[in-house]
Amino acid sequence: MSALGFDTSNYTASAAWTDGKTDKSERRILSVKSGERGIRQSEGVFRHVKLLPALYESLTADIDLNDVKAVGVSVRPRNVLGSYMPVFLVGEGCGRVAASSLGVPVYEFSHQDGHIMAGIYSGGCFELLDRDFLSVHISGGTTEILKSRYTMRAFENKIIGATKDISAGQFIDRIGVKLGLDFPAGKALEQLAAEADDAVKLPVSVQGSFMSFSGVETKASRMTDSTDRAALARGVLETVALTLVSSVNNAIKETGAHDVLIVGGVASNGIIRKALTEHLDADVFFASAKYSSDNAVGTAYLAYLASKEA
Numbered sequence: 001m002s003a004l005g006f007d008t009s010n011y012t013a014s015a016a017w018t019d020g021k022t023d024k025s026e027r028r029i030l031s032v033k034s035g036e037r038g039i040r041q042s043e044g045v046f047r048h049v050k051l052l053p054a055l056y057e058s059l060t061a062d063i064d065l066n067d068v069k070a071v072g073v074s075v076r077p078r079n080v081l082g083s084y085m086p087v088f089l090v091g092e093g094c095g096r097v098a099a100s101s102l103g104v105p106v107y108e109f110s111h112q113d114g115h116i117m118a119g120i121y122s123g124g125c126f127e128l129l130d131r132d133f134l135s136v137h138i139s140g141g142t143t144e145i146l147k148s149r150y151t152m153r154a155f156e157n158k159i160i161g162a163t164k165d166i167s168a169g170q171f172i173d174r175i176g177v178k179l180g181l182d183f184p185a186g187k188a189l190e191q192l193a194a195e196a197d198d199a200v201k202l203p204v205s206v207q208g209s210f211m212s213f214s215g216v217e218t219k220a221s222r223m224t225d226s227t228d229r230a231a232l233a234r235g236v237l238e239t240v241a242l243t244l245v246s247s248v249n250n251a252i253k254e255t256g257a258h259d260v261l262i263v264g265g266v267a268s269n270g271i272i273r274k275a276l277t278e279h280l281d282a283d284v285f286f287a288s289a290k291y292s293s294d295n296a297v298g299t300a301y302l303a304y305l306a307s308k309e310a
């Protein structure tokens with residue numbers, strides 16, 4: 001038995017397959033023009049429509065489709081009222097066509113559920129499916145600390161902490177673009193930071209398990225023309241790391257949590273990952289770097305579980 005998954009987020013088109021033990025995925029990052037900080041939803045929809053059929057064809061070239069018993073689709077960013085982005089309609093539509101042609105059920109999930117499941121799957125921490133844990137979702141659009149529990153076909157997520165303004169990923173991308181890097185800027189900013197002997201000291205803003213990045217983003221933006229680029233890049237990443245460590249540790253104290261799962265594209269950053277590994281007061285699990293960024297593998301695995309539980 002196996003399952004397919006589709007996820008069309010703001011900047012990544014992705015299709016995946018899993019039999020519960022192994023997986024295969026095809027994905028493409030939507031390019032952004034140099035100097036710009038994103039693309040419009042309408043443009044994203046158009047790009048996904050062009051990309052996804054070819055990705056699906058490549059994915060299924062050596063897969064036994066007769067063994068596929070379910071299809072999972074990401075239909076919304078998060079499991080909260082009003083959570084919606086048009087780009088997810090493309091993956092949902094493609095997934096429903098695939099399911100119809102195969103005669104199998106479609107299961108709907110949130111993009112965030114897919115991130116959490118990709119973390120559990122790639123991190124090998126399946127024991128988290130049987131108990132409460134904290135999931136920390138840090139990406140280009142989201143920075144949240146959640147009390148999570150797997151229930152039938154989804155995760156129940158209660159927000160324990162979050163950014164009050166821009167996300168950690170937005171902070172990183174905005175400074176990266178101002179430093180002349182292409183969007184998304186996370187990997188390039190980390191490479192630039194590796195050249196620094198020291199880091200620029202930037203403020204950390206934390207209240208309990210909630211945090212803010214807009215103030216430090218303003219301060220760092222004013223420094224891009226007058227400060228060593230590598231030192232500023234390292235300062236940005238170290239500030240994100242310190243902010244997350246403080247906020248998550250406060251959430252651990254508040255909830256008494258013993259397990260923390262870190263997911264999302266920002267979680268693949270080496271400086272941030274090292275700080276969270278060394279300074280969180282709990283057992284820490286990470287999505288593998290390969291599955292930290294947007295992908296459909298978690299969505300496919302959720303569909304696999306849903307089919308087994310049906």
